[in-house]
Amino acid sequence: MRTGPPRRPPARRTGSLAGRTVIALFSTAVLLGTGYAWANFRNLTDNLATTDVISEEAGGEKPADGSVDILMVGMDSRTDAKGNPLPQEILDELHAGDESAGGLNTDTIILMHVPNDGGKAVAVSFPRDSYVQIDGGYGRHKINSAYGYGKQDGLDELREKGVSDPAQLETGSRQYGAKTLIGTVENLTGVKIDHYAEINLVGFYEITKAIGGVDVCLNQATRDTFSGADFQAGQQRIQGREALAFVRQRHGLLRGDLDRIVRQQVFMAGLAKQILSAGTLSDPGRLGALTDALTKSIVLDEGWDVLRFAGQMKDLTGGNLKFETIPTGSLELETPEDGLAVEVNEREVKKFFKALNADPNAPTTTAPTVDPATVVVEVRNASGVGGLASRVLQSLVAKGFADGGTANAEEAEDVSVVRYGVGGEAGAEAVSDALGGIELEQDDDIPAGHARVFVAGDYTGPGAQNLVGGPLVGLDGARRQPDTTDTTTEQPITADGVRCVN
Structure with a gap:
């Protein structure tokens, strides 16, 4: 992974410049x-x-x-x-x-x-x-x-x-x-x-x-x-x-x-x-x-x-x-x-x-169903929590997915992800849904018909329960803030009229 240029410390300012341009x-x-x-x-x-x-x-x-x-x-x-x-x-x-x-x-x-x-x-x-x-x-x-x-x-x-x-x-x-x-x-x-x-x-x-x-x-x-x-x-x-x-x-x-x-x-x-x-x-x-x-x-x-x-x-x-x-x-x-x-x-x-x-106005269509048996799932442990990959794979096999084995990831990951090869998005989505909706990412090096799951420290889906160690962090990687703003009654912002805001 490229690290890019050295990160400069942010300059001290009296406020953000966002919005000026x-x-x-x-x-x-x-x-x-x-x-x-x-x-x-x-x-x-x-x-x-x-x-x-x-x-x-x-x-x-x-x-x-x-x-x-x-x-x-x-x-x-x-x-x-x-x-x-x-x-x-x-x-x-x-x-x-x-x-x-x-x-x-x-x-x-x-x-x-x-x-x-x-x-x-x-x-x-x-x-x-x-x-x-x-x-x-x-x-x-x-x-x-x-x-x-x-x-x-x-x-x-x-x-x-x-x-x-x-x-x-x-x-x-x-x-x-x-x-x-x-x-x-x-x-x-x-x-x-x-x-x-x-x-x-x-x-x-x-x-x-x-x-x-x-x-x-x-x-x-x-x-x-x-x-x-x-x-x-x-x-x-x-x-x-x-x-x-x-x-x-x-x-x-x-x-x-x-x-x-x-x-x-x-x-x-x-x-x-x-x-x-x-x-x-x-x-x-x-x-x-x-x-x-x-x-x-x-x-x-x-x-x-x-x-x-x-x-x-x-x-x-x-x-x-x-x-x-x-x-x-x-x-x-x-x-x-x-x-x-x-x-x-x-x-x-x-x-x-x-x-x-x-x-x-288009009629509602139902997405094609993926047969779990046609998706070979590999699980990589990128969390540092012992046994997590095996537990996750067991939960997927119990739902009909094919066993592709487990291993430790080469490096730790910050966010759990399901990676898939060319044409494998539907199968990867099925795996993601089975794990609670973790992110998807295409990787052309993954063979057709396979999905590779990287479980990171943010993972709390099936297989994460009752493991030794502290509680795993929620899927958002931090404690989700309560939604203190009711947006259901907010009017859409358009170029028609002047809307009052906070």
């Missing part, structure tokens, strides 16, 4: 959806920075998987899209330090899902601390570190090839970072990424001012010294520094980062409404300022015909645009290297994205 990011998506706006500043595309990061299997006007999926990434960067340092006055306004203070992490990750048939578009947020498998063999870490792992290794590889020009090293290593993040998201979601948009820090500052602010609403007054938030209750219009504090605050919010994501989503909804209003689209000054802000702050994938794509998206206002967040578990998952993280079950995430493409 999300506004520029979503502005681009909104502008892509309005042919009117694009027709009035076609020269924008001539000045945008581009990068070659999309695979040959992806892209196209109407992808084979039924939707155009755009990965939109907000970078904690002190340079613009061309690699130039941001003006100090902007950094001072955002309390962002100097040009050397930025890191390699992606503070905002959103997957924009646009069905080929013109159905409802969905912007799906990923908590930046989501604990996932990083593409490229780096192991499990927070998703916001994927870009940094790839970028640092890219720098090393480029230098070994003799590249010494700072600009070439910067742009080239960013390409490595983007590819690592794209691979991570594709593996997590099961979605093929068709397009990529990367935004830097300057976008937030200039775009919120260019459009004249955004209407938001708070359920109660709030004040937070870490983010600088100081708001009254009720509806109000914010921009610049106030807008930054609104999307940045997490201290004092019941669900921390998840509540902050809700704030970012309602802000984006208001942003869409404001940009698509007559007051913005008919104002040459605002359109010009918006165009200038995007040119400085955005990088798109090479070859993306954004004008053609704009024609596919008829209307992003009202109920035709909604916001979601990937399903998560514990918000305080203890990890070996990364501190507390957000628990993510890859299987549930894949189900979530698969449902986005499902036809709600």
Whole structure:
């Protein structure tokens, strides 16, 4: 397993930078959806920075998987899209330090899902601390570190090839970072990424001012010294520094980062409404300022015909645009290297994205039944608890699965997983269901008809009872936090109206 670059200690800041770049990011998506706006500043595309990061299997006007999926990434960067340092006055306004203070992490990750048939578009947020498998063999870490792992290794590889020009090293290593993040998201979601948009820090500052602010609403007054938030209750219009504090605050919010994501989503909804209003689209000054802000702050994938794509998206206002967040578990998952993280079950995430493409009017179908006798199950003990693999295998054989033997894993695992070879997902799902729903992961080295179970210290399924030693940790790897928020009555976030939030 690759370890990647040495992990730098996080800089001490007065609050998270998550959300600072999300506004520029979503502005681009909104502008892509309005042919009117694009027709009035076609020269924008001539000045945008581009990068070659999309695979040959992806892209196209109407992808084979039924939707155009755009990965939109907000970078904690002190340079613009061309690699130039941001003006100090902007950094001072955002309390962002100097040009050397930025890191390699992606503070905002959103997957924009646009069905080929013109159905409802969905912007799906990923908590930046989501604990996932990083593409490229780096192991499990927070998703916001994927870009940094790839970028640092890219720098090393480029230098070994003799590249010494700072600009070439910067742009080239960013390409490595983007590819690592794209691979991570594709593996997590099961979605093929068709397009990529990367935004830097300057976008937030200039775009919120260019459009004249955004209407938001708070359920109660709030004040937070870490983010600088100081708001009254009720509806109000914010921009610049106030807008930054609104999307940045997490201290004092019941669900921390998840509540902050809700704030970012309602802000984006208001942003869409404001940009698509007559007051913005008919104002040459605002359109010009918006165009200038995007040119400085955005990088798109090479070859993306954004004008053609704009024609596919008829209307992003009202109920035709909604916001979601990937399903998560514990918000305080203890990890070996990364501190507390957000628990993510890859299987549930894949189900979530698969449902986005499902036809709600299609008849319900029953998945084919797998005969357990056709699945040979191997169990590897990655927990350090003696006898666990044998007990787990016994429970599976009792349910009809074929005995493939047990062994100790070569190295300890943090999370239990069922691995399967090409074409073996259905059988692996049956094994996972029999063990209480542990995660699935494809491994092309596993023979057809086999499923290999790695039971880690988090395992509490069949076979884990009455073993010597302390109680095993729950499947979430940490004690699940009680759900103190009733979300059953919450209204969906769309670009229609102003929803009050915490």
